[in-house]
Amino acid sequence: MTSLHVENLVCRYGLLTAIKGVSLSLQPGGVLCVIGANGAGKTTLMRALAGAHPAAEGHILLGGVDVTALSTYQRVRAGIAMSPEGRRLFAEMTVRENLIIAAENGRKGEWTLDRVLDAFPQLVPLIDKRAGGLSGGQRQAAAIGRALLANPDVLLLDEVSLGLSPVAVEGVYLSLAAIKAARAMTMVVVEQDLTRALGFADTILCMAEGRVELAGAPTEFTRAQITAAYFGIHEPEVADA
Numbered sequence: 658m659t660s661l662h663v664e665n666l667v668c669r670y671g672l673l674t675a676i677k678g679v680s681l682s683l684q685p686g687g688v689l690c691v692i693g694a695n696g697a698g699k700t701t702l703m704r705a706l707a708g709a710h711p712a713a714e715g716h717i718l719l720g721g722v723d724v725t726a727l728s729t730y731q732r733v734r735a736g737i738a739m740s741p742e743g744r745r746l747f748a749e750m751t752v753r754e755n756l757i758i759a760a761e762n763g764r765k766g767e768w769t770l771d772r773v774l775d776a777f778p779q780l781v782p783l784i785d786k787r788a789g790g791l792s793g794g795q796r797q798a799a800a801i802g803r804a805l806l807a808n809p810d811v812l813l814l815d816e817v818s819l820g821l822s823p824v825a826v827e828g829v830y831l832s833l834a835a836i837k838a839a840r841a842m843t844m845v846v847v848e849q850d851l852t853r854a855l856g857f858a859d860t861i862l863c864m865a866e867g868r869v870e871l872a873g874a875p876t877e878f879t880r881a882q883i884t885a886a887y888f889g890i891h892e893p894e895v896a897d898a
């Protein structure tokens with residue numbers, strides 16, 4: 658298991674600075690849920706962690722080793738794998754083929770095809786079906802399974818419940834809860850469902866306009882504080898009398 662540290666990360670799209678000095682620290686086996694309104698920078702942060710977006714400034718350390726300069730492929734080898742927003746699977750290939758490719762390109766470890774099918778039993782009857790024909794929840798399960806087959810130390814999951822039915826969300830989170838309970842993997846999860854995020858995370862990190870508005874254990878904050886941070890609302894300063 659591996660810790661993840663991010664120090665003063667800055668990411669840009671041309672002139673737009675999407676991540677403005679984000680730092681975070683996650684102990685081995687910890688689960689961090691990243692929350693925030695649309696455009697807060699959550700996906701950009703995840704892409705930067707995975708090596709899919711360059712860091713303009715700052716550092717990303719995996720188990721104390723600076724991986725900031727590594728490509729996505731090198732980061733998979735180093736132990737970071739992402740299931741991206743949109744769950745990009747190869748639509749014309751079967752679920753099995755999608756998973757096998759990930760296993761062949763990832764690290765060797767305890768996550769095998771059989772173990773993924775144990776964790777996501779909803780994939781068993783779909784294994785030889787075209788990925789393009791799956792429902793949103795099924796695609797999400799397959800995409801997370803694909804990331805697991807890289808045997809990462811740090812698993813990045815972007816927008817877990819986006820576009821899924823409540824039943825599908827429940828199914829995916831049941832599987833994630835079992836992985837969390839095993840404490841075998843450090844997880845960073847972007848979750849738009851606040852109640853779900855607060856229930857699942859050891860720590861939450863709320864972003865607004867590319868900055869960290871609030872970070873800590875969910876129990877440290879009231880719902881009102883979290884909601885205010887979510888929308889980047891600051892209390893007006895009280896002037897001295």
Ligand code: ATP
Pocket residue numbers: 670673675693694695696697698699700701702
């Ligand atoms: P959402 O929940 O809508 O996905 P988010 O919190 O994930 O939002 P990002 O997608 O990381 O936020 O976007 C952060 C900022 O970067 C936004 O201002 C967005 O418009 C901008 N942005 C994102 N992708 C690009 C891109 N490819 N080119 C230019 N700007 C981008």
